[in-house]
Amino acid sequence: MNAESIYYPFVSVDCVVFGFDGERLKVLLIERNIKESDELYNDKKLPGSIILKDEDLDDAAIRILNELTGLKNIYLSQFHSFGSPERTKNPRDILWLEKTMKLKIERIVTVGYVALIKINRKIQVLSDNTETNWYDLKEVKKTRLAFDHEEIIQKGLEHIRYKLDREPGLFFELLPRKFTISQLRTLHDTMHQVRSDIRNFHKKVAQMPYVVALDEVEKNVPHRAARLYKFDRKKLW
Amino acid sequence: MNAESIYYPFVSVDCVVFGFDGERLKVLLIERNIKESDELYNDKKLPGSIILKDEDLDDAAIRILNELTGLKNIYLSQFHSFGSPERTKNPRDILWLEKTMKLKIERIVTVGYVALIKINRKIQVLSDNTETNWYDLKEVKKTRLAFDHEEIIQKGLEHIRYKLDREPGLFFELLPRKFTISQLRTLHDTMHQVRSDIRNFHKKVAQMPYVVALDEVEKNVPHRAARLYKFDRKKLW
């Protein structure tokens, strides 16, 4: 460690925001439009930002999500940092960085966070006039993404699968406040990439004291209405 | 994201290097001596370094370990990044940074890696005349450490426990090439914080095709000599 070898990269935080619409897992992505002479590039990026002076990494992630959605108290978990010099070598990304940051960029080390949010919460985009939308996780592979954001999403997904194993309460960050067993099952199965048995799944849920049945059923369904449940955090342990 | 809010911290990599002496889990720490007027501070730090220009995070960790031990092909796994502005506020650490880096430091964002090495491999300290030693993990709590290195060690330990669950081959990164079942059991039990049953443990090992018995036993033990085993990576899957 000596002074001449020292190198100052930028440090940013990127958030992989997951949502669940009752059928599929979704990710929140921001539209990115880049004009260069005649050509117009169009792709998507993860919500993220360079960290501010005196701002902790976790705080940067909280700020990004709040600016983007207006929400607070979102579940957040750091999972991996990405610092390859190659990650800022794509011409589209260089162009975009020069336009938005007004600075030549050498390298950005980014810290990845996973966030879980209830998809039905109305997201008020407070930040600049960029378009933010939910995308099917399956579609993402076919979508052109900024930087190494595809890899970041992939690693984020692996991380949240691991977290869900150890903290079953996290499932309920993705479900509406009142949910049916089959919503929970679809979510569970999507996350664990399995097809679980319905009866066994009911049994399992019955053994979770923190999933409590309500005296209420679904409305406006063209078949027998399913019972609604809620998550009771107090009964978690 | 606009230019005036941009902030350039240093980025470093710190390695939590674990070893196992047959009885206890050890961490590799570097002696740090700081002279300030009359006072002499003395504490320990994790091996680490600021990243170099055009150096990926993983490569920085590989370099740090190679400079420290002379070894290559060490198991490495990134686990968490630490970026609180508070982490570079301790006067001892500020003093040390100014002396070794010859620069005023505002903040260092550090990326934590876990490394596993066989403790019997002779470590040739190639780096400057600092003293590097193995310390009992239990002792570490009582030892004065630089920065937030105690927290980093703690998080690194949790991480490696998780990794060992999913990749049982990693246990053998810590054991000598020839080992006994009871060494493996002690390691396993230490890592998982349990006291496993000897007979059940033997059964478990018998079901691991990648742990193969040798025609050889321990020498110079004041009791019945234990059979030696080796790890056969080819039979892992």
Add this chain to the structure above:
DNA sequence: GCAAAAGTGTTTCTACTACACCCATGG
């Protein structure tokens, strides 16, 4: 021959798997 750790089987319990039919509702 004794101290110290190595090595070895059986039974019990628990958790996971597989599997098929009737029910309620809307159209």
Add this chain to the structure above:
DNA sequence: CCATGGGTGTAGTAGAAACACTTTTGC
């Protein structure tokens, strides 16, 4: 009355846990 998904119980299996005595070696 029919199409659609909701809801329920039992039997089998495989893996984990509990448990105690004999063996080998050095001193």
